[in-house]
Amino acid sequence: xxxxxxxxxxxxxxxxxxxxxxxxxxxxxxxxxxxxxxxxxxxxxxxxxxxxxxxxxxxxxxxxxxxxxxxxxxxxxxxxxxxxxxxxxxxxxxxxxxxxxxxxxxxxxxxxxxxxxxxxxxxxxxxxxxxxxxxxxxxxxxxxxxxxxxxxxxxxxxxxxxxxxxxxxxxxxxxxxxxxxxxxxxxxxxxxxxxxxxxxxxxxxxxxxxxxxxxxxxxxxxxxxxxxxxxxxxxxxxxxxxxxxxxxxxxxxxxxxxxxxxxxxxxxxxxxxxxxxxxxxxxxxxxxxxxxxxxxxxxxxxxxxxxxxxxxxxxxxxxxxxxxxxxxxxxxxxx
Amino acid sequence: xxxxxxxxxxxxxxxxxxxxxxxxxxxxxxxxxxxxxxxxxxxxxxxxxxxxxxxxxxxxxxxxxxxxxxxxxxxxxxxxxxxxxxxxxxxxxxxxxxxxxxxxxxxxxxxxxxxxxxxxxxxxxxxxxxxxxxxxxxxxxxxxxxxxxxxxxxxxxxxxxxxxxxxxxxxxxxxxxxxxxxxxxxxxxxxxxxxxxxxxxxxxxxxxxxxxxxxxxxxxxxxxxxxxxxxxxxxxxxxxxxxxxxxxxxxxxxxxxxxxxxxxxxxxxxxxxxxxxxxxxxxxxxxxxxxxxxxxxxxxxxxxxxxxxxxxxxxxxxxxxxxxxxxxxxxxxxx
Numbered sequence: 001x002x003x004x005x006x007x008x009x010x011x012x013x014x015x016x017x018x019x020x021x022x023x024x025x026x027x028x029x030x031x032x033x034x035x036x037x038x039x040x041x042x043x044x045x046x047x048x049x050x051x052x053x054x055x056x057x058x059x060x061x062x063x064x065x066x067x068x069x070x071x072x073x074x075x076x077x078x079x080x081x082x083x084x085x086x087x088x089x090x091x092x093x094x095x096x097x098x099x100x101x102x103x104x105x106x107x108x109x110x111x112x113x114x115x116x117x118x119x120x121x122x123x124x125x126x127x128x129x130x131x132x133x134x135x136x137x138x139x140x141x142x143x144x145x146x147x148x149x150x151x152x153x154x155x156x157x158x159x160x161x162x163x164x165x166x167x168x169x170x171x172x173x174x175x176x177x178x179x180x181x182x183x184x185x186x187x188x189x190x191x192x193x194x195x196x197x198x199x200x201x202x203x204x205x206x207x208x209x210x211x212x213x214x215x216x217x218x219x220x221x222x223x224x225x226x227x228x229x230x231x232x233x234x235x236x237x238x239x240x241x242x243x244x245x246x247x248x249x250x251x252x253x254x255x256x257x258x259x260x261x262x263x264x265x266x267x268x269x270x271x272x273x274x275x276x277x278x279x280x281x282x283x284x285x286x287x288x289x290x291x292x293x294x295x296x297x298x299x300x301x302x303x304x305x306x307x308x309x310x311x312x313x314x315x316x317x318x319x320x321x322x323x324x325x326x327x328x329x330x331x332x333x334x335x
Numbered sequence: 336x337x338x339x340x341x342x343x344x345x346x347x348x349x350x351x352x353x354x355x356x357x358x359x360x361x362x363x364x365x366x367x368x369x370x371x372x373x374x375x376x377x378x379x380x381x382x383x384x385x386x387x388x389x390x391x392x393x394x395x396x397x398x399x400x401x402x403x404x405x406x407x408x409x410x411x412x413x414x415x416x417x418x419x420x421x422x423x424x425x426x427x428x429x430x431x432x433x434x435x436x437x438x439x440x441x442x443x444x445x446x447x448x449x450x451x452x453x454x455x456x457x458x459x460x461x462x463x464x465x466x467x468x469x470x471x472x473x474x475x476x477x478x479x480x481x482x483x484x485x486x487x488x489x490x491x492x493x494x495x496x497x498x499x500x501x502x503x504x505x506x507x508x509x510x511x512x513x514x515x516x517x518x519x520x521x522x523x524x525x526x527x528x529x530x531x532x533x534x535x536x537x538x539x540x541x542x543x544x545x546x547x548x549x550x551x552x553x554x555x556x557x558x559x560x561x562x563x564x565x566x567x568x569x570x571x572x573x574x575x576x577x578x579x580x581x582x583x584x585x586x587x588x589x590x591x592x593x594x595x596x597x598x599x600x601x602x603x604x605x606x607x608x609x610x611x612x613x614x615x616x617x618x619x620x621x622x623x624x625x626x627x628x629x630x631x632x633x634x635x636x637x638x639x640x641x642x643x644x645x646x647x648x649x650x651x652x653x654x655x656x657x658x659x660x661x662x663x664x665x666x667x668x669x670x
Binding site for chain 2: 037038041042043044045046047048049051054055056057058059060061063066067087088089091092094098100101102104132133134135137138139140142144146148149151153156158159160221222237
């Protein structure tokens with residue numbers, strides 16, 4: 001009766017690299033290198049936290065036609081669902097270790113699941129994240145990924161540490177995800193060739209960059225809601241204001257030709273889903289931070305300064321506010 | 336624009352007892368007693384795992400009209416969503432510590448969310464579980480709860496440790512959840528008075544019982560799919576068979592009068608969602624285990640014995656198999 005469902009479970013089990021299934025379906029019990037005492041197959045996974053580290057945990061849900069198009073390639077959906085959760089670890093400076101996948105599927109489609117797993121697995125392997133458990137249910141297409149990372153207390157990036165007169169910087173171009181969403185809506189499906197579609201459907205969590213910013217950045221988060229909304233979160237948590245130089249915004253390649261200049265700027269300020277890191281930095285760390293990010297393949301771009309005066313303003317002093325490309329999902333904060 | 340949504344977020348924030356929100360919405364940073372270095376409000380929660388313990392993690396998704404009736408009381412839905420995840424910790428012998436809540440809601444209904452939080456919170460408080468983060472999205476009503484527990488390596492209950500000629504026992508009555516589902520379908524709504532509805536909508540995770548069985552039970556899991564299906568999981572993982580004495584099944588109070596004798600037995604064998612612990616035990620531990628479970632308010636009931644011969648049989652030797660009250664959701668294993 002559960003034959004097809006079991007087939008899909010086998011795909012998900014295969015995601016758990018290194019925990020080869022025994023013929024009875026029970027996983028091998030020990031994978032000490034990965035800190036996995038017991039992987040999927042029992043009621044819980046049993047993990048071995050590293051001494052002297054904090055455990056960073058976060059969950060993000062991706063829902064079809066809210067967070068991604070239901071007809072996007074399954075491989076990209078798998079990648080993206082893990083990427084948005086890993087981005088939260090990146091924003092804390094944590095090294096990814098383990099994840100859990102709660103997958104709700106409207107129907108049993110083995111080919112779709114195979115592609116989904118391929119996208120999920122490629123990013124999991126690249127980021128050092130082990131899938132250690134999950135839950136598979138029938139329902140509208142929805143994916144919740146819980147991620148676990150580890151970070152030494154001294155290396156934690158929080159959003160409440162910024163002080164006035166520090167630099168505000170980002171780890172890469174902005175607005176690409178919004179441009180990609182517009183391109184998708186316009187009918188473009190050339191995911192492998194269009195960098196805007198890539199930015200939207202295959203965002204890259206800045207894990208190495210987050211780790212590289214340890215003890216340099218005074219505050220950090222990832223740009224999920226949009227630059228202005230996320231900067232507002234950082235500023236409120238830290239009790240500072242900000243001045244942004246709009247001429248220095250790093251726009252995603254191709255964004256201006258796709259949207260025109262004015263909408264490109266709006267996409268960068270307000271579009272969300274870019275998953276670059278947004279951080280503050282004492283000025284004397286700039287050269288070190290730039291060099292470290294370059295080592296991770298990221299270009300540090302200074303876009304403004306924190307201020308004593310609260311609120312977010314442009315370089316001329318006029319107030320800037322997010323204008324509502326946000327969806328119901330709201331901000332990427334923990335609830 | 337997000338006013339109503341923010342109201343709901345405030346309800347969820349209030350769930351996080353002990354991490355009082357500052358006026359700017361950012362939580363107080365440190366609650367050392369609870370092992371919470373940083374609660375919700377940043378990109379991740381930061382937790383302090385206990386030395387010399389394993390971290391037990393599990394996620395379960397509850398979907399409206401698959402796992403519970405969409406029109407069940409919101410308080411019961413909140414309770415149940417956490418209970419089914421905590422039951423996985425109980426089945427490993429782990430002490431609950433932290434949880435994450437991914438909640439998908441079709442619409443903004445503050446009263447509903449308030450009731451949901453009340454049910455969730457009461458069980459969280461009683462079980463020592465701290466909500467440390469989550470994600471709130473718009474979509475069909477669906478709840479994924481990730482739980483984190485801790486357990487010393489010597490106290491772990493696994494499902495693969497049973498040996499032949501051991502006792503098979505359960506921590507309490509069976510079939511009640513199935514009886515409650517039938518009662519609900521029959522129009523009964525007297526949740527506060529009907530023990531079958533209680534068993535279905537307010538199951539009690541056997542956390543203390545799981546901890547009490549440490550170093551006594553040779554294998555354990557929780558009865559989520561149904562006694563026969565879950566016993567089959569345990570037997571396959573352990574490489575043993577089982578003989579069950581159907582005359583000794585502890586039937587839920589009121590089950591026979593609700594369903595009749597034959598269907599009551601079928602509900603106990605096959606109904607699922609009871610969340611009692613099913614475990615195996617060397618016979619010489621029986622008195623100790625019974626006393627310890629009594630101390631947790633649970634009655635240990637021996638229902639059979641493990642056998643060298645594989646497969647599950649009744650006391651007369653006839654094969655027993657689950658007959659399909661299972662839904663698509665399938666078994667409660669980690670995917």
